[in-house]
Amino acid sequence: MSKMDEQxxxxxxxxxxxxxxxxxxxxxMPRLWRRIESRRSETRLMGRLxxxxxxxxxxxxxxxxxxxxxxxxxxxxVYTATYLETLAxxxxxxxxxxxxxxxxxxxxxxxxx
Amino acid sequence: MPVDPELIQRARNGDEVxxxxxxxxxxxxxxxxxxxxxxxxEDVEDVGQxxxxxxxxxxxxxxxxxxxEPWLYRLTVNAAYDYLRKHRRRSEARMADLSxxxxxxxxxxxxxxxxxxxxxxxxxxxxxxxxxREVSEDDRIxxxxxxxxxLSLKELESxxxxxxxxxxxxxxxxxxxxxxxxxKSQEAGARVSRAAGQESI
Numbered sequence: 288m289s290k291m292d293e294q295x296x297x298x299x300x301x302x303x304x305x306x307x308x309x310x311x312x313x314x315x316m317p318r319l320w321r322r323i324e325s326r327r328s329e330t331r332l333m334g335r336l337x338x339x340x341x342x343x344x345x346x347x348x349x350x351x352x353x354x355x356x357x358x359x360x361x362x363x364x365v366y367t368a369t370y371l372e373t374l375a376x377x378x379x380x381x382x383x384x385x386x387x388x389x390x391x392x393x394x395x396x397x398x399x400x
Numbered sequence: 401m402p403v404d405p406e407l408i409q410r411a412r413n414g415d416e417v418x419x420x421x422x423x424x425x426x427x428x429x430x431x432x433x434x435x436x437x438x439x440x441x442e443d444v445e446d447v448g449q450x451x452x453x454x455x456x457x458x459x460x461x462x463x464x465x466x467x468x469e470p471w472l473y474r475l476t477v478n479a480a481y482d483y484l485r486k487h488r489r490r491s492e493a494r495m496a497d498l499s500x501x502x503x504x505x506x507x508x509x510x511x512x513x514x515x516x517x518x519x520x521x522x523x524x525x526x527x528x529x530x531x532x533r534e535v536s537e538d539d540r541i542x543x544x545x546x547x548x549x550x551l552s553l554k555e556l557e558s559x560x561x562x563x564x565x566x567x568x569x570x571x572x573x574x575x576x577x578x579x580x581x582x583x584k585s586q587e588a589g590a591r592v593s594r595a596a597g598q599e600s601i
Contacts, residue, residue, distance in 0.1 A: 295575075295582055299547040302528040305521035306548075308432030312445060315427065316420065319449055323456050 405465035412459050419459070423452050430476055436548050437480040437541055439529045440487070450479045470558040473551070477541055477559060484537050527585065534581035539574035546571055 368376075403425050410418035430451055435444045454475050462471055532540045545551045545559070553564050560567065 301524045303548050305524045306436045308428045311427050
């Protein structure tokens, strides 16, 4: 070990002596307990918020499941008919008029009947 | 200062009286360590509060009571790192960053107020802190734990969770840098003394 190393070791030892362990202030423990209590109440609040959020999310999920799973009534607003059924129901009068017109304009067919 | 493992166990189980006793048993030593690590006496208690707060909320993660002291040191080191990172800019213009000559002048000005012994101690503190500023925060803390706190390599290994050889390499390099800075400060001191001698002639 060089002389410089020895001097550095002595300097570190002197530093240790120059910075002794220190006593805490009288209010150290009360302050610490206040901080612990404050952190605990923050954690509790976060827990309650998380629980409320989870409950709300579960309720919304159940409501959506109920709406999707409930049997549909015939007058339901929800569309259930096929495309052809809808087309037929919407153009029924027009179709009949066309059929009548065919009957009038085909005498051969009328005679045959 | 090893405490009864049963006390640690009780504190782990949420016994507040046991936790209180645990803090009282270690706080003086931990505050001293923090003072030596951060070098700002006015903030030592705040960092100490942070250490024990973290201890309270992480005590249930401690696997064995025998690991308590390295665990507490680990929390101390982490809190010191956090503090130093937060206050990096503020500390730039501190006394310890002044040149040796400026320190001597400031010291001379304060001479009337301080006793000789106190002045010597203040000089040592300033010198060591200025030397430790030559290495990174990580190495400064590691070097302080080893050279000033007197922790063994085994203890450092359990605090840092790093292999002993890696720690040895880091310590060696950090010490070399500090030695270099020390040599420079010695040269500067000698120059100041020579100049003072010539002026008096």
